[in-house]
Amino acid sequence: MPKELPKAYDPRSIESAIYKRWERSGFFNPDKLPASTARKRGEPGKRTKTYSIAMPPPNVTGELHLGHALGTTIQDIMIRFRRMQGYKTLWLPGTDHAGISTQIMVERLIAEQGLDRHKLGRQVFLKHVWEWKKRYGTRITEQVRQIGASCDWSREHFTMDPKLTVAVQHAFIKLYNDGLIYRGTRIIHWCPRCSSAISDLEVRHEERQEKLYYIRYQLTGSTQFITVATTRPETMLGDTAVAVHPDDPRYKTLIGTTVVLPIIEREMPVIADKAVEKDFGTGAVKVTPAHDHADYDIGIRHKLPMISVIDEKATITKEGGKYYGETVQDARHLIVDELEHSGHIEKIENFTHNVATCDRCHTVIQPLLSKQWFVKTKPLAKKAIAAVKSGMIKIVPKRFDKVYFHWMNNITDWCISRQLWWGHQIPVWYRGDDIRVSAAKPRGKGWKQDEDTLDTWFSSGLWTFSTLGWPKKTKDLRLFHPTDVMETGWDLLFFWVARMTMMSLYFTKEIPFKTVYLHGLVLDREGKKMSKSKGTGIDPLPMMHKYGTDAIRLSLVLGAAAGQDMRLYEEKIAGYRNFINKLWNVTRFYLALKKSQKTQSQTLADRWILSRLARVIKDVTDHLEHFRFSDAGTLLYEFIWHELADWYVEATKIEPHSDVLKIVIEETLRLLHPFAPFVTEEIWATLHPQKTSKDLLIVAHWPPATSAVVNIRAEQEFDRLRQFITAIRNARSSARVAPSQVIETAYWGPHASSVERNSAIISRLTHVTLKKTAGQQSAATGTVSGISFALAFSEDAQNKFREERKSLDEYIHRLTAQLQNDKFVKGAPVHVVQDVRARLTDAQERRKQLG
RNA sequence: GGACGAUUAGCUCAGUUGGUUAGAGCGUCUCGUUUACACCGAGAAGGUCGUAGGUUCGAGUCCUACAUCGUCCACCA
Numbered sequence: 003m004p005k006e007l008p009k010a011y012d013p014r015s016i017e018s019a020i021y022k023r024w025e026r027s028g029f030f031n032p033d034k035l036p037a038s039t040a041r042k043r044g045e046p047g048k049r050t051k052t053y054s055i056a057m058p059p060p061n062v063t064g065e066l067h068l069g070h071a072l073g074t075t076i077q078d079i080m081i082r083f084r085r086m087q088g089y090k091t092l093w094l095p096g097t098d099h100a101g102i103s104t105q106i107m108v109e110r111l112i113a114e115q116g117l118d119r120h121k122l123g124r125q126v127f128l129k130h131v132w133e134w135k136k137r138y139g140t141r142i143t144e145q146v147r148q149i150g151a152s153c154d155w156s157r158e159h160f161t162m163d164p165k166l167t168v169a170v171q172h173a174f175i176k177l178y179n180d181g182l183i184y185r186g187t188r189i190i191h192w193c194p195r196c197s198s199a200i201s202d203l204e205v206r207h208e209e210r211q212e213k214l215y216y217i218r219y220q221l222t223g224s225t226q227f228i229t230v231a232t233t234r235p236e237t238m239l240g241d242t243a244v245a246v247h248p249d250d251p252r253y254k255t256l257i258g259t260t261v262v263l264p265i266i267e268r269e270m271p272v273i274a275d276k277a278v279e280k281d282f283g284t285g286a287v288k289v290t291p292a293h294d295h296a297d298y299d300i301g302i303r304h305k306l307p308m309i310s311v312i313d314e315k316a317t318i319t320k321e322g323g324k325y326y327g328e329t330v331q332d333a334r335h336l337i338v339d340e341l342e343h344s345g346h347i348e349k350i351e352n353f354t355h356n357v358a359t360c361d362r363c364h365t366v367i368q369p370l371l372s373k374q375w376f377v378k379t380k381p382l383a384k385k386a387i388a389a390v391k392s393g394m395i396k397i398v399p400k401r402f403d404k405v406y407f408h409w410m411n412n413i414t415d416w417c418i419s420r421q422l423w424w425g426h427q428i429p430v431w432y433r434g435d436d437i438r439v440s441a442a443k444p445r446g447k448g449w450k451q452d453e454d455t456l457d458t459w460f461s462s463g464l465w466t467f468s469t470l471g472w473p474k475k476t477k478d479l480r481l482f483h484p485t486d487v488m489e490t491g492w493d494l495l496f497f498w499v500a501r502m503t504m505m506s507l508y509f510t511k512e513i514p515f516k517t518v519y520l521h522g523l524v525l526d527r528e529g530k531k532m533s534k535s536k537g538t539g540i541d542p543l544p545m546m547h548k549y550g551t552d553a554i555r556l557s558l559v560l561g562a563a564a565g566q567d568m569r570l571y572e573e574k575i576a577g578y579r580n581f582i583n584k585l586w587n588v589t590r591f592y593l594a595l596k597k598s599q600k601t602q603s604q605t606l607a608d609r610w611i612l613s614r615l616a617r618v619i620k621d622v623t624d625h626l627e628h629f630r631f632s633d634a635g636t637l638l639y640e641f642i643w644h645e646l647a648d649w650y651v652e653a654t655k656i657e658p659h660s661d662v663l664k665i666v667i668e669e670t671l672r673l674l675h676p677f678a679p680f681v682t683e684e685i686w687a688t689l690h691p692q693k694t695s696k697d698l699l700i701v702a703h704w705p706p707a708t709s710a711v712v713n714i715r716a717e718q719e720f721d722r723l724r725q726f727i728t729a730i731r732n733a734r735s736s737a738r739v740a741p742s743q744v745i746e747t748a749y750w751g752p753h754a755s756s757v758e759r760n761s762a763i764i765s766r767l768t769h770v771t772l773k774k775t776a777g778q779q780s781a782a783t784g785t786v787s788g789i790s791f792a793l794a795f796s797e798d799a800q801n802k803f804r805e806e807r808k809s810l811d812e813y814i815h816r817l818t819a820q821l822q823n824d825k826f827v828k829g830a831p832v833h834v835v836q837d838v839r840a841r842l843t844d845a846q847e848r849r850k851q852l853g
Numbered sequence: 854g855g856a857c858g859a860u861u862a863g864c865u866c867a868g869u870u871g872g873u874u875a876g877a878g879c880g881u882c883u884c885g886u887u888u889a890c891a892c893c894g895a896g897a898a899g900g901u902c903g904u905a906g907g908u909u910c911g912a913g914u915c916c917u918a919c920a921u922c923g924u925c926c927a928c929c930a
Contacts, residue, residue: 010892207927214930232930245930282929289930296928355929401857408856408926492925527865529923549892561866561878566858567924569865573879580892591889598888628869636867640877647890655888728896735884735896742886769886 011586013550027695038088053089054482056466061100066145068524071542072558082676086704096159101425101458159469161461169468171429171441189298194316195365198421207356214353219261231283236333239322240311243289248274375419382504383410397518399565418457425455463501466514488515522567552678553579560635607653608662609716616711623707729786730768746794748775753788
């Protein structure tokens, strides 16, 4: 039995119950989906075609933010849409161990107890992390549930699950055996706070105000010197050359000579290298191959010695002589002092430049030489480029192709070892000079495993297939890989999308996904990145509580193009809450109408709304198939509010036909369900007594896109009607006819018969009595769509009208006279004159309306 | 330095492949009779689509330059 609905939709009371109903139904799991009821030709119910999405795994330690909410909503829209269309849909959820983030978090936690990980030791520390994971790891997945994600929790994975660990080890070993992983001493980005190497991508450049120091290096056996400019004078301790541009006339004669490094008193060559900018600084640069990426390259080219003077704690090494043990900061000041005293500083300038910092903790990065594991990426990138070039993988929006190619073409080897404890420990074993690469400890005594762990993105790179059972050849892998869509933010294009593509092509010989859909960033009202520390962020959870999850979902998806950043603020969410309520009340109206009488044959309004519905079905389907989520949602919004509620429901009040209203509501609920799953499911339940879970909207069939009921004539006539009604309302309003006053309106013109046919609706919606006559004179007339009309006024109204006109004329006359008076214009304060002018304009405007 | 994006009503944004009179939400103003909804209804005001050229019968849409803002990439130390 349909229950009595409350006046306003209250999401809070029902959302979790609805989610539980879905979960209990088992329909999140593709294996438990009922036969499709979709009326597809030649496809009797059986779900033969699959559709799959791998959910980007949020950090276990994380909490739901708007980025997650947006991504999850878009994925849920795609999944619900395809599920309703009859696909065997899998949306596979999971969480990421997030090496650095999680480790930092737990380190902070134990620091409160005065502990640090070194005091605890690896085993005990890891126990702490696992405990943390156990306690808080479900928080994020609970929040993903709250947003309504219809993903298959029975297939949930964590990147450090034993099965995924096997996949990671397998992948590492294969790459190693194939010669694509190597260990070597290279210059890397070192974060002293994380005490780990990080990859190029984890480096952020922050603009800082610093100094540029000009230092004189004396030429050997001469009183002359060459001046170099540097922002990091402390690295001079490790200088092994001075470089100039080969074509620089100032230094041409010096190339091949030597200079003496101050303090250290090391003799070193002046070399020529094209990497040197003639126009920067003095055009001569000190070369520190061990502590600068550019210098490293120069060092390689010229076979320079590489002297490490900064260690992993960002302090000076023994090579730094008397500065041994000083921090980089202190060493800088001390060295500058000394150089100043000895007359080696030429000048010091203020200088703004980009400083490399750690993406996670914003500590200044120290480039240094270190023994690390690397993946040779060039061969992998080649195939990954081809996959996008050939169109096998489609990136939406397309403009990101270029960004992807640019990065892939300039890819450098990927440093994958991290000096962290939380992560997949590298499956390499050492005994003396012996190295073994294997998952298990080699036989025999004395083997010690590599202490390092792998970059988090190494395991994430396997995500689309490792979660389906790889390296085993499972049924899931066969059915659901490649996945259909990868939906993520554009900020992860290199970090993740690119790596998944390389890894998948290498290990499975398949693309990981057919389409990459990149969403934009969610910004605050001012268009700035939301920041927790600045308190500018919107926390989605309280908003969901206040306005309902459906409202949040709509406000994230509607009005935002792919790849385009969007702003979100509370009023927007409230607006969509109102929309949800509108739909709710249309249902209430229907339930009330159902009890009363209904007409037998279809009215013009019925034919019109059915025709409009047919178009909406076709267009929404088309938009969704082409990833135009915003367009699809906006179309439904417009249709439901401004056609269904504003016009059809109003017309139905005059000529009721509950069957058509029921059809329209039902089809609309199906269309809106992917966007606003909770309210639609709830309304659906009130319209359909549910015998089994198969009656749930989540598995109802998607309306087939046929144009069978498009009725152009009905659309045209109803549009004419709408325009005519609006025109009369308009005329009434500007003639200031009280809404309650029924007045006579004459009409004529080529389409007068249309008015005649629909006079009942027009009369009621405009509060006029219609009279078919020609050429009336009136204060309020108009012509629209081939119909002319004239409002007739009662004696009283006409008198009032005349009076207003008369007094307005007098008023205007008075103001005009005032403004023509020189004394007034020149004597009165400016704002008074302006005020009179404004009043005159208003009065003239009003006078115009009265005709 | 290179690339990309944005620039449309007071604010936030739509505007698919060029095609009648450029749309929506919020805000503002006026009014409010009804068989759902005041989280509502009716009506109104408000835009030379960043600037300057060009292609075209026709440009918010395509091309070229420029300006402002934003983002990404990059070894100017």
